[in-house]
Amino acid sequence: MAAPARSLERFALRALTIADSAFNRLYGWRYNPLYQSGTLVTALLLVLLITGLWLIFFYRVGTPYESVAGITANPWSGNWVRGVHRYASDLAIVAIVVHAVRMFAQGRSWGPRTLAWMSGVILLVLVFITGWTGYVMVWDVFGEVLAREGARMLDTLPILSEPVSRAFTGERPVPSVFFFMNLFAHVGIPLGMFIVLLLHTSRLARPALLPPRPMLWTLVGALIALALVRPVVMAPEADPLRIPASVPADWFYAFWLPLSRSLDGGAALTGAVLTFLVVLLLPIATRRRGADAPPKSVVDEAICTGCRQCSLDCPYEAITMLPRTDGRADEVARVNPDLCVSCGICAGSCAPMGVGPPGRTGRDQLARVRAFIGRPERQPGELVVICCERGAAGFQRDLENEGAIVYPVDCAGSLHTSVIELLVRSGSAGVLTLACPPRDCWNREGPRWLNERVYHDREAELQARVDRTRVKIAFANASEPGAAQSALRQFQAQLHSAGALTPESTVALDLECDPVPASAEE
Amino acid sequence: MRRALRVVPALIVTVAALLAMAWGSTAPLRVATADDAILRVSLGARPERIEVCREQSDEELARLAPQMRQRVICEGRTAQYRLQVHRNGQLIHSQIVRGGGLRQDRQLYVSRDLQVPPGAGSFAVHLARIDTVAQIEDARDDDDDEDDAAPGEAIIPGRAAREVDERRRRREEAVPATLGLDISVTLAPRDVLLVSYDAEGRRLIARRADGSPQPP
Numbered sequence: 031m032a033a034p035a036r037s038l039e040r041f042a043l044r045a046l047t048i049a050d051s052a053f054n055r056l057y058g059w060r061y062n063p064l065y066q067s068g069t070l071v072t073a074l075l076l077v078l079l080i081t082g083l084w085l086i087f088f089y090r091v092g093t094p095y096e097s098v099a100g101i102t103a104n105p106w107s108g109n110w111v112r113g114v115h116r117y118a119s120d121l122a123i124v125a126i127v128v129h130a131v132r133m134f135a136q137g138r139s140w141g142p143r144t145l146a147w148m149s150g151v152i153l154l155v156l157v158f159i160t161g162w163t164g165y166v167m168v169w170d171v172f173g174e175v176l177a178r179e180g181a182r183m184l185d186t187l188p189i190l191s192e193p194v195s196r197a198f199t200g201e202r203p204v205p206s207v208f209f210f211m212n213l214f215a216h217v218g219i220p221l222g223m224f225i226v227l228l229l230h231t232s233r234l235a236r237p238a239l240l241p242p243r244p245m246l247w248t249l250v251g252a253l254i255a256l257a258l259v260r261p262v263v264m265a266p267e268a269d270p271l272r273i274p275a276s277v278p279a280d281w282f283y284a285f286w287l288p289l290s291r292s293l294d295g296g297a298a299l300t301g302a303v304l305t306f307l308v309v310l311l312l313p314i315a316t317r318r319r320g321a322d323a324p325p326k327s328v329v330d331e332a333i334c335t336g337c338r339q340c341s342l343d344c345p346y347e348a349i350t351m352l353p354r355t356d357g358r359a360d361e362v363a364r365v366n367p368d369l370c371v372s373c374g375i376c377a378g379s380c381a382p383m384g385v386g387p388p389g390r391t392g393r394d395q396l397a398r399v400r401a402f403i404g405r406p407e408r409q410p411g412e413l414v415v416i417c418c419e420r421g422a423a424g425f426q427r428d429l430e431n432e433g434a435i436v437y438p439v440d441c442a443g444s445l446h447t448s449v450i451e452l453l454v455r456s457g458s459a460g461v462l463t464l465a466c467p468p469r470d471c472w473n474r475e476g477p478r479w480l481n482e483r484v485y486h487d488r489e490a491e492l493q494a495r496v497d498r499t500r501v502k503i504a505f506a507n508a509s510e511p512g513a514a515q516s517a518l519r520q521f522q523a524q525l526h527s528a529g530a531l532t533p534e535s536t537v538a539l540d541l542e543c544d545p546v547p548a549s550a551e552e
Numbered sequence: 553m554r555r556a557l558r559v560v561p562a563l564i565v566t567v568a569a570l571l572a573m574a575w576g577s578t579a580p581l582r583v584a585t586a587d588d589a590i591l592r593v594s595l596g597a598r599p600e601r602i603e604v605c606r607e608q609s610d611e612e613l614a615r616l617a618p619q620m621r622q623r624v625i626c627e628g629r630t631a632q633y634r635l636q637v638h639r640n641g642q643l644i645h646s647q648i649v650r651g652g653g654l655r656q657d658r659q660l661y662v663s664r665d666l667q668v669p670p671g672a673g674s675f676a677v678h679l680a681r682i683d684t685v686a687q688i689e690d691a692r693d694d695d696d697d698e699d700d701a702a703p704g705e706a707i708i709p710g711r712a713a714r715e716v717d718e719r720r721r722r723r724e725e726a727v728p729a730t731l732g733l734d735i736s737v738t739l740a741p742r743d744v745l746l747v748s749y750d751a752e753g754r755r756l757i758a759r760r761a762d763g764s765p766q767p768p
Binding site: 056057116117120121124171172175183188189190192193195196199200201252255256259260263269270271272273274275276277278279282284288291366398409519 | 561562565566571573574576577578579580581582583584585590592594596652653654658659661663726742743744745748759760761
């Protein structure tokens with residue numbers, strides 16, 4: 031099962047990268063809805079909550095269809111609110127699916143992220159059930175189809191003595207208690223969803239819950255406009271003794287109906303449960319094991335100064351500060367391997383280079399960049415482009431054709447600023463860092479921290495002695511060679527206009543860039 | 553101006569996506585796979601019980617807690633029935649109907665949609681008990697004599713009589729050993745003919761959306 035799941039993961043990543051690129055061109059990376067899929071879901075849930083609270087005042091369990099018809103007939107405070115409620119629920123399904131595909135494709139569904147994946151799948155199911163109950167509440171022909179289909183599946187369980195389907199046969203009116211229970215579920219499940227949402231984000235530091243404000247208000251405005259342009263209309267009332275040829279169905283919630291209706295109730299229920307279980311347990315198939323498993327960060331306690339920066343920067347709250355036991359007064363960082371996803375952000379945040387995944391700590395980065403600087407074919411005055419391996423590193427040839435030298439790193443967010451300094455001060459004309467767009471960072475906050483370290487003196491900052499005209503940060507995702515080339519050309523022009531194409535004079539790099547001089551190590 | 557022009561494609565895509573979503577929100581779903589009519593059999597009835605009853609001796613009753621002293625105890629199960637549906641003399645459905653619940657000791661329930669061709673047709677729906685139910689001899693049916701009162705009577709007066717009444721009531725409420733409905737109707741495409749059990753009249757009845765046909 032692991033091999034097909036990994037193949038699916040790779041395919042999903044290719045498709046997602048192309049889609050990301052297209053949406054970046056349309057909306058820009060700041061407002062790319064694919065990047066914001068998770069926050070859009072929360073925003074839509076809030077819209078649903080607010081509009082739902084309004085609609086519930088007018089809903090009557092004794093006369094469900096008539097009360098909804100009354101809401102729909104009111105153009106001022108009914109119809110458009112119902113429209114927003116309905117369209118927001120549809121868009122929520124789309125956003126959840128996009129978010130799940132994104133997390134799956136980027137390998138962010140297993141390991142310490144398993145909890146988020148599983149709670150996310152449960153959230154999706156809860157949204158489905160809530161939507162289901164919402165349509166049944168209306169008790170139009172579509173609601174009846176959904177109710178009958180649910181009842182048909184439930185009736186295959188041997189736990190209910192009276193088949194649920196008998197409530198919808200037309201033998202007697204559907205009891206009000208059914209609509210009351212339905213309303214209770216429609217209100218109660220979303221309240222439970224907010225608790226699951228807390229669980230979903232519980233392992234994230236600083237979870238982004240809402241999209242940027244311009245995007246949020248555009249979303250609300252677009253939903254209202256759609257509700258006005260395409261107002262919701264009432265379908266005929268449910269009548270168990272008349273079978274309509276077709277019903278107006280919400281395919282976001284009913285896409286499974288044609289398949290389900292062609293199956294026996296038991297087979298349909300089994301299929302639904304199996305699908306749920308397969309998706310829920312997908313991390314078992316996709317997780318990396320053995321040598322494939324990414325190494326967890328470790329702390330060199332002799333170097334750790336207890337500055338807390340790694341603990342602050344870690345996007346997954348995997349680092350805590352504990353009192354030292356070796357007699358020193360400071361605290362010491364401790365990595366919880368159960369929470370560490372091996373993103374390496376801590377390596378970039380530690381000025382003395384005392385933390386990070388083995389092989390990717392600041393010291394390892396320095397050793398690597400020294401080897402890069404010392405390679406025989408190196409030309410003074412060359413322009414170095416640091417690229418994320420998952421992003422712009424894929425366009426190495428394009429960038430080299432533009433006259434740059436590509437230096438790939440696993441994540442720009444884990445880049446220690448000493449690497450940039452060493453590159454600049456060892457004779458490069460300039461250093462351009464091409465990071466993934468901030469909302470696309472696989473490690474959540476990499477570009478943000480890098481930007482703050484370079485330009486805003488965040489701890490582990492790029493030293494003031496480094497000429498900022500020779501340093502630039504830009505963004506490009508893995509299918510945007512044009513964006514990468516454009517950023518490079520702009521940087522070249524910037525260097526040219528600043529007259530910075532001549533490299534800095536050689537300095538005592540070993541003394542200035544190495545935070546722990548060789549004498550201290552001894 | 554250039555910025556405004558850059559917004560246009562995004563606007564077009566957004567509007568198109570929203571309209572597509574609105575269409576997907578109300579796109580037609582074909583419910584009826586064919587123009588067949590539906591014969592819907594929906595029953596809920598209390599089954600007869602196949603049970604052996606015996607009287608407990610005074611010694612047995614004395615060993616029980618007062619509230620547990622029940623003169624006649626019965627053990628058994630509910631009867632099974634066969635439901636058969638014929639259309640124009642041809643069997644179109646047959647099933648064994650057992651009591652509901654895991655222990656099959658609840659009411660009989662049937663909820664079945666049968667697709668039938670539209671047009672005129674005669675339908676015969678029959679429910680018949682399969683098991684042989686021995687006539688339950690209840691020696692106390694006509695004997696409410698308090699002289700035979702169980703030891704618990706002193707605590708719960710009239711209990712024996714109530715037990716007898718309860719057993720009688722259950723027997724009377726049980727579905728008859730055979731039930732049948734023969735009806736000729738003309739069904740339009742996608743019409744539903746509902747056949748259900750009238751517990752008060754202890755008979756099968758048929759109904760359509762317009763209220764016809766009347767119970768035979």
